[in-house]
Amino acid sequence: LEEPLIFELGNAETTGVDFPIEDGTNASLGNVVETVIDEVFYRMAAFDRRDSIGLPGLSEPETIRHYTRLSRQNYAIDLGLFPLGSCTMKHNPRLNEKVARMPGFADVHPLQPVETVRGALEVINELAHWLIELTGMHGVAMSPKAGAHGELCGILCIRAAHEARGDARKVILVPESAHGTNPATAAFAGYEVEDIPATAEGRVDLEALKARLGPDVAGVMITNPNTCGLFERDMKAISDAVHAAGGYVYCDGANFNAIVGKVRPGDLGVDAMHINLHKTFSTPHGGGGPGSGPVVLSEALSPFGPLPYTARTKDGVVHLVEEETADAFSEEHFAGKMQSFGRMTAFHGQMGMFTRALTYILSHGADGLKQVAEDAVLNANYILRSMEDLLDAPFGASGPCMHEALFSDAGFGGGLSTLDLAKGLIDEGYHPMTVYFPLVVHGAMLVEPTETESKHSLDQFIAAFRHVTERAKAGDEGLKQAPYYAPRRRLDETQAARKPVLAWSEPEA
Amino acid sequence: LEEPLIFELGNAETTGVDFPIEDGTNASLGNVVETVIDEVFYRMAAFDRRDSIGLPGLSEPETIRHYTRLSRQNYAIDLGLFPLGSCTMKHNPRLNEKVARMPGFADVHPLQPVETVRGALEVINELAHWLIELTGMHGVAMSPKAGAHGELCGILCIRAAHEARGDARKVILVPESAHGTNPATAAFAGYEVEDIPATAEGRVDLEALKARLGPDVAGVMITNPNTCGLFERDMKAISDAVHAAGGYVYCDGANFNAIVGKVRPGDLGVDAMHINLHKTFSTPHGGGGPGSGPVVLSEALSPFGPLPYTARTKDGVVHLVEEETADAFSEEHFAGKMQSFGRMTAFHGQMGMFTRALTYILSHGADGLKQVAEDAVLNANYILRSMEDLLDAPFGASGPCMHEALFSDAGFGGGLSTLDLAKGLIDEGYHPMTVYFPLVVHGAMLVEPTETESKHSLDQFIAAFRHVTERAKAGDEGLKQAPYYAPRRRLDETQAARKPVLAWSEPEA
Amino acid sequence: MRYLPLTDTDRGEMLAKIGVSSIDDLFVDVPEEARLTGPIEGLPLHASEMAVEKHMRRLSKKNLAAADAPFFLGAGAYRHHIPASVDHIIQRGEFLTAYTPYQPEIAQGTLQMLFEFQTQVARLYGCAVANASMYDGSTACWEAVAMAHRVTKRKRVVLSGALHPHYAEVVRTMAKFTDDEIADARPSMQPDPDLEGLIGRIDDATSCVVVQYPDILGRLSDLSQIAEAAHAKGALLVVVNTEPVALGMVKSPGEQGADIVVGEGQSIGVGLQFGGPYLGLFAVRDPKHVRQMPGRLCGETVDAEGKRGFVLTLSTREQHIRREKATSNICTNSGLCALAFSVHMTLLGEKGLRQLASWNHSLACTAAERLVKVPGVELLNATFFNEFTIRVGRDARELVRLLADKGILAGVSLGRLYPDSEGLDDALLVAVTETTSHEDIEVLAVALKEALA
Amino acid sequence: MRYLPLTDTDRGEMLAKIGVSSIDDLFVDVPEEARLTGPIEGLPLHASEMAVEKHMRRLSKKNLAAADAPFFLGAGAYRHHIPASVDHIIQRGEFLTAYTPYQPEIAQGTLQMLFEFQTQVARLYGCAVANASMYDGSTACWEAVAMAHRVTKRKRVVLSGALHPHYAEVVRTMAKFTDDEIADARPSMQPDPDLEGLIGRIDDATSCVVVQYPDILGRLSDLSQIAEAAHAKGALLVVVNTEPVALGMVKSPGEQGADIVVGEGQSIGVGLQFGGPYLGLFAVRDPKHVRQMPGRLCGETVDAEGKRGFVLTLSTREQHIRREKATSNICTNSGLCALAFSVHMTLLGEKGLRQLASWNHSLACTAAERLVKVPGVELLNATFFNEFTIRVGRDARELVRLLADKGILAGVSLGRLYPDSEGLDDALLVAVTETTSHEDIEVLAVALKEALA
Known part of the structure; x- marks a missing residue:
């Protein structure tokens, strides 16, 4: 049975919400109650929304059924391995969901008097503290709403720091293998973007980078572990070179899961790094969001962070700084006035994600987080080494991979592509890996199992992956039409883009 | 992908639950702590369970995935119409689930001092009050754990009432169309069971019943609306006749949904009736339980109810009576000592279901409950009249049906049976109706849509039902092998019963 | 109304299709005098979700939740921590809103879960076969007695x-x-x-001996002695367990010779819930007794394509087939509670269950040690798992109320359980689980000291 | 550890397969000096679920939850009742633990929901097309400004x-x-x-005018006047709405000529959550502007068998394709919040939304009437929906703190929102929703009377 749209199921008369019968739910603007404030009612009548809005209603049973049935057309971590490279689709603990729903967190307003939200502020401070400790940094901007928002935050800090010195640098260097958000962010912040080339083994070319550094380069944006799944061995040397040239180092924290508890980016000279709480710290992906992207900052960049902001004070304690307290705080702790670049969003950030991330950190503890990184890397290498006899692993010889394994479509037969293999995996019961990224590899396939997969699960996946790979190498025509067993066959994306239908409208009679 | 058993997935070393590391979780019996009570430890050592228990563990991610995947092999109300006649598979409101989980209900012990559970006792009293009001009865035994347990409770009341008079009656009369639980219950309570025949139009044969009544008949068990989906027009006359012969009337409340808010069984002379809270009052079925079967009792049977017990006092207020207070209470209110037949279960009954049922009653209110009955009956008649041109409805001419419509397999071709039609409906995306019940109709199909289905949903179901019916009448061979599209094809029940495998064991090497 | 999808337009169209002019025409078979003309007395009209929630929350807050007090109650219902994922699973609509798996092709989720559950219970109890659950421990206990009657054709029951x-x-x-x-x-x-007393009461007419393990006072018995004595007289040994966590540490009844093992499963996954719904467990040591068992059984089989699958089986024992000849009138199990138990047990696994048991026992020992230092407190038990009996030298019911006023839920007095028995008034059952903190124990000890001074 | 499935046995076997002897061999590329040798400073070892829950509950209880006080805060975040079924749906694992629907064949659940959501938002806003949501209202507001820049190629922004x-x-x-x-x-x-002042600031260099509706003080503007003035200068009108419930009663920005409508969707389905995650809504009136929109868009198409299906589309605007030439760097939406919004809106439907709006407005009028009777309180607004501004003749920040001490969350002082502006100190924003009871209003009035005496 196909599930209709709510617009096809519902109508304007049905509702799944009841209101008190005696109360003013049938009032209309301008004639609500007899009142001393007649003027208001008279004036409001002009705003009355008279025409139909076109919002269908469903009763509760119909609503539950509609969304339950829709949900079953989705693949999800709860159903199986979700090997999307660089997205870190790990298990979302249910305790985190329970904690986020405690009334003291879920049912408090962001502008309540501070005395009534001490616990909420403690959560922010406590999480900020551990993020700083885990990364070896100085401060953290908690408010960015997602990874890309965090990138923007970091780049704006860099720009603000240069501007504070009157140094109008124009260029941000980005490796060719970077996430698309990196160049987009730099451009959004008004920078020109230039590529840094990679070496044959899949890492940043240190010499080429050094050669490009100069007084016009504001900074570099590096992903480490990088998007080829490799650790940037020269990271410290890169940072030193950038710093020597007066620039700053931004690190894309998307891949922090591989090193959490093992390596502190601050020790490698990083000045700013966003942390995707939904990747490393297991807040749910939710079909595409909400994310949360706190940005840890070095001492050099800390004075420029956005408000509200959390930083370590001289006595080592982490404190939340808001507009009102910023001046006093920064005089005491930044040896001068705070030079915040401003506000990135209303309110304090993704509180609902903070509670979950803090719960995750406390659940794992020091030993658990280290084990997370180790198991994530172990699982990825297990897949790499279980596949490389059959499938091209372009950097397989560059050493162990970190938390994800990169493959290419070299050797596929019959004109089959990475896309065909991906769709073939759907018929095996799996969500495909990240495909065609990073761009440096032809027909790239980036496989990230995460640490929350069991060996049994990996072995099953490898068997399916090998099976489909064999078909792809043999040029099995059937793959071109895959998937066969999904809720939908291949969808026509060209038609969707050429004649966009972005909202439902009543069919013509 | 097939889902393995936990025994195939897990092992004795894995656990999805962590314990404090420093605490005594590795203690073994007999050497826990240094202590003044050495004797205990010495003695306990003899009980140490040393051998492997054989319980596999899974981490949380594996557990969530295992059960999520299993769940998707189930059909459920949340996925579609569930027309099981006499089971009343209506929508389960999510508010009820939320309320049942409030700590004041979910996290209280049944033996807490009464002063600390006033609210819980109020819930029982409030629900008891409305059950009494809705049925027009005098008292209610809240503790029965399910419908069949309630039947037993009612029959034991009847037996206790007779015994109190020294009247050792031996027979309970049960219509042939009764639920199997009715005769089983009567037999379990030590009675002989005799059938009451039905008339051609599907109702109890009043004259035959009257003829059978006599000093050996303890009572009758009647279902009203009956299992043919019809209201027993002669109910009051039946009651009067039974009472005149010194017997009592038990009413099976499974079908109360058809008349709630419209008819009070007490007004029809019923002495005892169980109420399936999971049918009429929407507590979740949960794959087969838990149920909850409070039994409302007439004034005549009230003194004999089990403890704990709830009854209306002289001043009209409903009170909970426990062992300790029973004597004082009954002296005041039953004009004599309470003659409770005893205790049916530990503690007070299905509290978690009481909170849900009370929430349901308050949500619907007086107008809503009446609407429930009306819509339930309307939906059933809509199906009856939409099908009867095609499918034999043996009592279609006996007047409107109540909340369920009864059909038979008359006219099926090619040796096809009701079972084949039922399995064919599975391929159409539906759970089949109740089949081969009641026994009075050949190849019976009992369809109960409930009031929580929309017209859209009914129309879709009718279309599918008609389609499969047409195939059955045409003798479509394909139906014999249905279902084709379910998680499993027809299962071999004979093998299961002949060589029962009721627990997993390690495969032989 | 939010739960009723029909609109008035729908109702009109449907009545027209049926061929009647009003809803009342569908109720013609209800005699005039039986129709309720007015509304239900005193019942208000339908209410918003918000209003109902508020009302129920107000009632909920009139109760002292166990989490909000030092808590030591047991006596057949134990407070354990339930992992958040258990509730997540049992709220899946596909489990929550499914019915008894009578159509196995579309109920494999429930059926496989029950098969796993049966295996878990059988192994925990040291038995061959467990059923798919019953109402609760107390009714399962009765069903065991009734089964012993069927098996032995004897009627005399010896209860411990x-x-x-x-x-x-x-x-x-x-x-x-x-x-x-x-x-x-x-x-x-x-x-x-x-x-000795118990064994002495077994005779040639005895159908079964029923023993609780650990017993109501928390003590453990050497079951194999009783089994031997019972079997010598041709009687069955029925063992009742109300704290399954204990079996992560102490020998199972099955391995000591119990014939039928029943119990309350509430400790694992289900929660306190003021007494219900709970989870009746029922198992037999010897597979030959399977056909005399009450309750649902789920068994393994294959489908038409040879794939492994599960069905309800041996239903010829049951009421819907056998009617008055059934082994029980039961037609419900405690399905959702069985699921909760099975999920929690799967999360624990053998390692977790053993750790949980050890921790419970260790904390109970700590508590016993601490409490016996309070002047006036004596420990009765020579053996216990996570619950023991103390004598306090004054009426324990009063003491419990006194401590409740101070916000301490101190335990279950024997006077509450045995209102008519004399000589038990000064005894208090104290249960300790992993949810009990050292601080809780200290609070209880100090309050006891005050109360007994 | 409960979230990590590998056993030591597994790890050993896997290392062997990889061909290394220890985990450290997989970290060889991390230079010695970069490795963290000790544990994270101060971070304890892993903790039980029970212990973590206890810790977090303690923190939670340090906050005064809105449900536990008469509550009148708004200013961009509103407390509404959320039906229990909304949370049930968003906890379905298939929604909760899915990723961005990049593989549409196995993400139709998320995609169809987004298509429905886009349609609901577009209709609510009186627009042609809405995107699949953004971070929150404030960032959506910035994205609207940036889009106006792209559309008009102008840089001057007039903010109300x-x-x-x-x-x-x-x-x-x-x-x-x-x-x-x-x-x-x-x-x-x-x-x-x-x-007039606003319109007067629009000139030929203006890319857009940004107006809030209802505005921060709760007042409504005749948007069509502003639209006309803006369009006359070639500028776009951006309308910001922070209380979508209002649009169940007042004219939509789209029908008054707004070009881009953005807002905060938190009121419907999402909850307060101390400020996040919230739900950015973004819509355009004219479909020709679609290709300049930021954010994800879900569109209808067909699959290889001709069945209707949905995909993310027009992604050539987006960063993963266009990199530095993208319309925004955004690569996340607020998917789960969009789902919550859409489920709640579906439950409401047009009828429920209108009733909800009426009830909010009616209660707000009742509150305003009552409060202006308190000596010293003046109502500023000539128009309002469910939030209005009163002047209280004393520092409102202090007043708010004073009332908080009495357990009343009285509203948002303008001093809190504008710490640097003078002359606003005595103004208080008071929001009233269906969660506000008549009793709450009375409690506030009485407390105000005391405080202002």
Whole structure:
């Protein structure tokens, strides 16, 4: 049975919400109650929304059924391995969901008097503290709403720091293998973007980078572990070179899961790094969001962070700084006035994600987080080494991979592509890996199992992956039409883009 | 992908639950702590369970995935119409689930001092009050754990009432169309069971019943609306006749949904009736339980109810009576000592279901409950009249049906049976109706849509039902092998019963 | 109304299709005098979700939740921590809103879960076969007695005096109607259960001996002695367990020779819930007794394509087939509670269950040690798992109320359980689980000291 | 550890397969000096679920939850009742633990939901097309400004003084880096918004005018006047809404000529959550602007068998394709919040939304009436929906703290929102929703009377 749209199921008369019968739910603007404030009612009548809005209603049973049935057309971590490279689709603990729903967190307003939200502020401070400790940094901007928002935050800090010195640098260097958000962010912040080339083994070319550094380069944006799944061995040397040239180092924290508890980016000279709480710290992906992207900052960049902001004070304690307290705080702790670049969003950030991330950190503890990184890397290498006899692993010889394994479509037969293999995996019961990224590899396939997969699960996946790979190498025509067993066959994306239908409208009679 | 058993997935070393590391979780019996009570430890050592228990563990991610995947092999109300006649598979409101989980209900012990559970006792009293009001009865035994347990409770009341008079009656009369639980219950309570025949139009044969009544008949068990989906027009006359012969009337409340808010069984002379809270009052079925079967009792049977017990006092207020207070209470209110037949279960009954049922009653209110009955009956008649041109409805001419419509397999071709039609409906995306019940109709199909289905949903179901019916009448061979599209094809029940495998064991090497 | 999808337009169209002019025409078979003309007396009209929630929350807040007090109650219902993922699973609509798996092709989720559950229970109890659950421990206990009657064709039942008094009452109540004779006694207030007395009561007419393990006072008995004595007389040994966590540490009843093992499963996954719904567990050691078992059974089989699958089986024992000849009138199990139990047990696994048991026992020992240091407190038990009996030298019911006023839920007094028995008034059952903190124990000890001074 | 499935046995076997002898061999590329040798400073070892839950509950209880106080805060975040079924749906694992629907064949659940959501938002806003959601209202507001820049190729932005100050700050902050010029003012403390002043600031260099509706003080503007003035100068009208419930009763921005409508969707389905995650809504009136929109868009198409299906589309606007030439760097939406919004809106339907709006407005009128009877309280607004501004003749920040001490959450003082602006100190924003009871209003009135005496 196909599930209709709510617009096809519902109508304007049905509702799944009841209101008190005696109360003013049938009032209309301008004639609500007899009142001393007649003027208001008279004036409001002009705003009355008279025409139909076109919002269908469903009763509760119909609503539950509609969304339950829709949900079953989705693949999800709860159903199986979700090997999307660089997205870190790990298990979302249910305790985190329970904690986020405690009334003291879920049912408090962001502008309540501070005395009534001490616990909420403690959560922010406590999480900020551990993020700083885990990364070896100085401060953290908690408010960015997602990874890309965090990138923007970091780049704006860099720009603000240069501007504070009157140094109008124009260029941000980005490796060719970077996430698309990196160049987009730099451009959004008004920078020109230039590529840094990679070496044959899949890492940043240190010499080429050094050669490009100069007084016009504001900074570099590096992903480490990088998007080829490799650790940037020269990271410290890169940072030193950038710093020597007066620039700053931004690190894309998307891949922090591989090193959490093992390596502190601050020790490698990083000045700013966003942390995707939904990747490393297991807040749910939710079909595409909400994310949360706190940005840890070095001492050099800390004075420029956005408000509200959390930083370590001289006595080592982490404190939340808001507009009102910023001046006093920064005089005491930044040896001068705070030079915040401003506000990135209303309110304090993704509180609902903070509670979950803090719960995750406390659940794992020091030993658990280290084990997370180790198991994530172990699982990825297990897949790499279980596949490389059959499938091209372009950097397989560059050493162990970190938390994800990169493959290419070299050797596929019959004109089959990475896309065909991906769709073939759907018929095996799996969500495909990240495909065609990073761009440096032809027909790239980036496989990230995460640490929350069991060996049994990996072995099953490898068997399916090998099976489909064999078909792809043999040029099995059937793959071109895959998937066969999904809720939908291949969808026509060209038609969707050429004649966009972005909202439902009543069919013509 | 097939889902393995936990025994195939897990092992004795894995656990999805962590314990404090420093605490005594590795203690073994007999050497826990240094202590003044050495004797205990010495003695306990003899009980140490040393051998492997054989319980596999899974981490949380594996557990969530295992059960999520299993769940998707189930059909459920949340996925579609569930027309099981006499089971009343209506929508389960999510508010009820939320309320049942409030700590004041979910996290209280049944033996807490009464002063600390006033609210819980109020819930029982409030629900008891409305059950009494809705049925027009005098008292209610809240503790029965399910419908069949309630039947037993009612029959034991009847037996206790007779015994109190020294009247050792031996027979309970049960219509042939009764639920199997009715005769089983009567037999379990030590009675002989005799059938009451039905008339051609599907109702109890009043004259035959009257003829059978006599000093050996303890009572009758009647279902009203009956299992043919019809209201027993002669109910009051039946009651009067039974009472005149010194017997009592038990009413099976499974079908109360058809008349709630419209008819009070007490007004029809019923002495005892169980109420399936999971049918009429929407507590979740949960794959087969838990149920909850409070039994409302007439004034005549009230003194004999089990403890704990709830009854209306002289001043009209409903009170909970426990062992300790029973004597004082009954002296005041039953004009004599309470003659409770005893205790049916530990503690007070299905509290978690009481909170849900009370929430349901308050949500619907007086107008809503009446609407429930009306819509339930309307939906059933809509199906009856939409099908009867095609499918034999043996009592279609006996007047409107109540909340369920009864059909038979008359006219099926090619040796096809009701079972084949039922399995064919599975391929159409539906759970089949109740089949081969009641026994009075050949190849019976009992369809109960409930009031929580929309017209859209009914129309879709009718279309599918008609389609499969047409195939059955045409003798479509394909139906014999249905279902084709379910998680499993027809299962071999004979093998299961002949060589029962009721627990997993390690495969032989 | 939010739960009723029909609109008035729908209703009109449907009445027209049916061929009647009003809803009342569908109720013609209800005699005039039986129709309720007015609304239900006193029941308000339908209410918003918000209003109902507020009302229920107000009632909820009139109760002292266990989490908000130092908490030491047991006596057949134990407070354990339930992992958040258990509730997540049991709220999946596909489990929550499914029915009894009568159509196995579209109920494999419930069926496979039940098969796993049966195996878990059987292994925990040291038995061959467990059923798919029953109402609760007390009713399962009665079903065991009834089964022993069927198996042995005898009617005399010997109940241990230290069987939970509610369980004993349920058995006594039901037996009145089936003509079983019940022999029992009140609990012996000794450090050890009265094995000799119990064994002495077994005779050639005895269908079964029913023993609780650990017993109502928290003591453990050497079940193999009783089994031997019972078997020598041709009687069955029924063992009742109300704290399954104990079996992560102490020998199972099955391995000591129990024939039928029943119990309350509430400790694992289900929660306190003021007494219900709970989870009746039922298992038999010898597979030959399977056909006399009550309740649903799920069994393995294959489908038409040879794939492994599961079905309800041996239903010829059941009421819907056998009617008055059924082994029980039961037609419900405690399905969702069985799921909760099975999920929690799967999360624990053998390692977790053993750790949980160890921790419970260790904390209980700590508590016992601490409490016996309070002047006036004496420990009764020579053995215990996570619950023990202390004598406090004054009326324990009063003491419990006194401590409740101070916000301490101190335990279950024997006076509450045995209102008519003398000589038990000064005894208090104290249960300790992993949810008990060292601070809780200290608070109780200090309050006891004050109260007993 | 409960979240990590590998056993030591597994790890050993896997290392062997990989061909290394220890985990450290997989970290060889991390230079020695970069390795963290000890544990994270101060971070304890892993903890039980029970212990973590206890810790977090303790923190939670340090906050005064809105349900536990008479509650009147708004200013861009509103407390509404969320039906229990909304949370049930968003906890379905298939929604909760899915990723961005990049593989549409196995993500139709998320995609169809987004398509429905887009349609609901577009209709609510009176627009042609809405995107699949953004971070929150304030960032959506900035994205609208950036889009107006792209559409008009102009850089001068006119902000209404009565735009939420946090939103204005976000726009100002971001504009610093994109060289947009921002013209704005502080709110005029008059019964009506200063339309003339606003219109007077629009010139030929203006890319857009940004107006909040209802505005930060709760007032409504006749948007069509502003639209006309803006369009006459070739500028776009951006309308910001922070209380979508209002649109169940008042005319939509789209039908009054707004070009881009953005807002905060938190009121419907999402909850307060101390400020996040919230739900940015973004819609355009004219479909020709679609290709300049930021954010994800879900569109209808067909699959290889001709069945209707949905995909993410027009992704050539987006960063993963266009990199530095993208319309935004955004690569996340607020998917789960969009689902919550859509489920709640589906439950409401047009009828429920209108009833909800009426009830909010009616209660707000009742509150305003009651409060103006308190000596010293003056109502500023000539128009309002469910939030209005009162002047209290004393510092409102202090007043709010004072009332908080009495357990009343009285509203948002303008001093909190505009710490640097003078002359606003005595103004208090009071929001009233269906969760406000008549009793709450009375409690506030009485407390105000005391405080202002």
